Amino acid sequence: MSERPTGVTADKTKRELTINWDDEHTSTYPFGLLRAACPCASCRGGHENMSSEPTADVFEKILLDSSVTRLSNIKAVGSYALTIVWEDGHDYGIYNWHYLRALCPCPECRQRFG
Secondary structure, eight states: OOOOEEEEEEETTTTEEEEEETTSOEEEEEHHHHHHTOOSHHHHTSGGGOOSSOOGGGGTOOOOSSTTTOEEEEEEETTTEEEEEETTSOOOOEEEHHHHHHHOOSHHHHHHHO
């Protein structure tokens, strides 16, 4: 499986981040899912709870529209990841390409990573 994006687009109106991958797969992430799955140590409950893939419970969390789930900015982290800056100021999560691909909510990826 490929884990290299060919394009990243954030739509603040739809509240979605879309990543096109070099294997022609497209992943669309609701902002609430991205925030629920924030990979930083603080959101994961400490370094001992961090992993290379999101936990299944992030797909069950419902985060309503608020400054916590409103994207303010996206920053590239080298050539391997993104950092999302949320309107509440949180910007500690580094979402690497593998983590984002494993977080894809489509049925194909859920079956593969779920």
